[in-house]
Amino acid sequence: MLARYLPVLAWGRSYNRQTLVNDGVAAGIVTIMLIPQSLAYAMLAGLPPEVGLYASILPIIAYAIFGTSRTLAVGPVAVISLMTLAAAGSVAPPGSAEFIAAALVLAFLSGLMLVLMGVLKLGFLANLLSHPVVSGFITASGIIIATSQLKSILGVGASGEAMPELLATLWQNIGTTNLPTVAIGVGSLAFLFWVRKGLKPALMRLGVPARPADLTAKAGPIAAVVASTLAVIAFDLEERGVKVVGEIPQSLPPFTVPLFDPGLWQQLLVPALLLSVIGFVESVSVAQTLAAKRRQRIDPDQELIGLGAANIAASFSGGYPVTGGFARSVVNFDAGAETPAAGAMTAVGIAIAALFLTPLLASLPIATLAATIIVAVLSLVNFAAIRNVWRYSRADFAAMAATILVTLGFGVEPGVVAGVLLSLALLLWRTSRPHAAIVGRVPNTEHFRNVDRHDVITDPRIVTIRIDESLTYLNARWLEEHVLEVVADRPEVRHLILMGSAINAIDASALESLEAINHRLADAGIKLHLSEVKGPVMDRLRASRLLGDLTGRIFLSQDNAFAALVSSADDEGVEPRDDPWLARGLI
Template sequence: MPALARFLPILQWGRTYNGTLLTNDLVAAGIVTIMLIPQSLAYAMLAGLPPEVGLYASILPIVAYALFGTSRSLAVGPVAVISLMTLTAASSVAPPGSAQFIAATLVLALLSGVFLLLMGVLKLGFLANLLSHPVVSGFITASGIIIATSQLKAIFGISAAGEAMPALVTSLLGNLADTNMSTLVIGVLSTAFLFWVRKGLKPLLTRLGLPPRRADLFAKAGPIAAVAAATLAVVLLDLEERGVATVGDIPQSLPPLTVPLFDAGLWQQLAIPALLLSVIGFVESVSVAQTLAAKKRQRIDPDQELIGLGAANVAAAFSGGYPVTGGFARSVVNFDAGAETPAAGAFTAVGIAIAAVFLTPLLYALPIATLAATIIVAVVGLVDLRTPLTIWRYSRADFAAMAATIGVTLLLGVEPGVIAGVALSLALYLWRASRPHAAIVGRVPETGHFRNVKRHTVITDPRILTIRVDESLTYLNARWLEEFVLETVADHPQARHLVLMCSAVNSIDASALESLEAINHRLADAGIKAHLSEVKGPVMDRLQRSSFLDQLSGQVFLSQDEAFSNLIRRGEEDGPPQKDDLWMARGMI
């Protein structure tokens, strides 16, 4: 039973469900439903799909997530960045809007659902770690810029295409002469109104005496007001006659049952984009879920989240949707509206289903420029130009990864952008891991402490060379270790003992063990004994399973102090050291 409950979190919260929770969830669902409708239409059109697909993608996926997900506040559905990635991926197969294009988006949803489920079952959620914070932040900023730019076409009432900035801007500028003035007026007014709602409405309502939380919810309902006003304007002023593009006929229907095409070639073509989509979606969703869970001291389980999101995407693939994930904006609405359990999500799904069946005729005259305005206002919030600055100050390597992600995404598109960011982050990480910090150490006078000879005034003995490596020994730094030790020894021709101080070595893998063996043998060839000191318990246990300790020409000392005293004593037995043989390291000379 507990095992089942882990895979079906509903069994946990479902047992304690009661009337109060139901009321809160119903109220939240009502609010969220109203807000999600324009957002869902807009994102579907951003993805190059008919608007109703956005509604379909907000119904069954929410229910699937409610069954399998662990966050109590996450709202799953179409989101901006994933919509852009869907557009990019499916465009490589067929022109946006075509039947093959729609078929490709269903395959994308299915594949990314399957990838997410697989990662969840195989506990591969850690792979999302490869997306470092600077890469994700840079990617979202660049995507926001591309999305906002792409929506300008609807604001101006012109056509434009392109997945990255160069093509997009060229195409926009080339068609600027075709601008439809009525559309432009609606677009600019909608945008201006929505920006004002975002910045100015909440303070105004608070000043008018509304409690802050309610003021906030009203402000979030701004898009609904814009949608209603713009639709009325189109109808009353007969703007369709003047060339204002509207949403038009939307079928009044529950989500259709769709079966994604099984076509090996298509699957192969979409596999990498679907993988990127699922990982980006997962990272976005988990960070939203974690932020919201922490506010209530709740927990989410990232591996189970993979299963929840995977189920949601598979549900989208079979119900006429497209790839979905947990969105920041919609989840925050859900949280602020007081959703207590995933049941709120299920009620939202019912609400949107009702809208899909009964309310779509009302949307006929909704101008596309207004939907574009809601997207622009939403994604401008994603563009973050302050983080690059703080990262630049903190770490040049992280900044390089971020700059590469932003630059490549803007210039070449979303997929190359993510790949470039991940590859550069990993390369920089591996580069650093392959040459860890290490120091020659000596004893701090009258103590048992050993410190870097370059930074402290310490006592050393020319016959005893002690190297401290501040990193676990792995295959990434094994070759470096050989080079570093052998070069250091070559620089200290008087050395007769080498002590490797292992106080910071948390593990030694097979490659590093091989290097230690090589070091031991090569030093023995040169008449130098190799010793270890301060080896941690688990590392020692493992070394005892190899033949290294038998081969070691020297000893393993419990502490570095013991190693140093013991080896000095041994040197004195061989004959007292010359006076100038005992020297002080740089700090003292």
């Protein structure tokens, strides 16, 4: 029971020297990558840069204790940083003491919600957000984040949470562009894009093995940080208007207590919930993908507790909301991390950097951090997914496109709300109008298929409807209308079979509809039969009066039902009319 809530007790039993070495190597590489990212994402969130370092220490350790993924790297991420800026910015100016206090409260509320959801085993709620909607939201957020960082690349002022405002303020201030800043920003962008795409092939051509070449390329941002910092110092670019990070306190994370202000908590409650849901969906998607590659598994409910513990730890250590990051997790995986201990070692590395290396970062240009963010978030922009969804499902594309447009036009919080509502609306719409097919028997087999897709054997006195969805209050009325419409178009029908092979549940509303269908068909001289009803569904039906009132029979298989009812209709002397699909000799 203890290991259920403390996964560290499970993987810790088999920890050995080789695992320690592998975790240590991965931790070193991720630490190098995480230092500039932590600074950049904190500034994206409107917070002092050291807050990014603080959010990368205790939260990682908390997740290592409570999380189930062996390779997920927890910390500040771009989308959550942008959502933090939007939420905390609604109650205080970015960078102010009140803003920082709001960020701590956001982390605390988010952590409490995640832990509560995990204890109540509500991990399945993440499934309410469809993948196209999540993909659309992340794509739109990536575009907004990249656009918001152009002000730092150009050295101009700009503000806004949505694209129209961002573009308008950028255009208004374009005349104040700082050329040295542009040189550093554009140079860093070009270098980082080349590192991402071209450094690995170049190293491999020089004889470097694939894995070291890949890991070296992923550590490329450190080279940009070092080169641009040296350029600022050597050419005294700060005096020429290049904005730098400035002094960063040399210290471990402070002990902080989230402000208990009922009014503030009420204002941040909904943003914290949205942030929790998006953070969990992003994190669990990465964790499941990486776990599958090693034939491991994660527990979504325990992941909620792990991420909740990480956010609570962030709120008590001067941080802000965190979640599992895609890029860092992939690097952690590729570098050979075997257990969450690699994350704990990364936290130690960040703590050492916070204590001893921050003076070296004082002259780091903000333009370089902006370039780091842009390169990182543009990997989230997936136009291919938009094209694929368009080809596959127009309904999913409509939900995806609406999420993108709302996010771009009005900001991340309206985008999240729109995404949730559209996902639910799409689910309800599909459930309320399930696919149903009239089926017939495939010649020389016992299989029954859609008459509109196959040449099958049918009998005009018998109609079989296969419902490809559970029957609930959402589609109960539709079921009545559909069945009555089918028999109205077929005056020769004497038997109607509901084929239940795809029905996994029937709720009380649908049961009442079935009873109504049974009585209405009886009034029309038609018997209602059921076939291939699943065991759990039959168990529920036995507790109802439907089976006692049923005018027809219940058949184990559709083939038995069809054969028996054809014979019954023959015995009743009801002659079939001409039917182009009828082949009586094969029955």
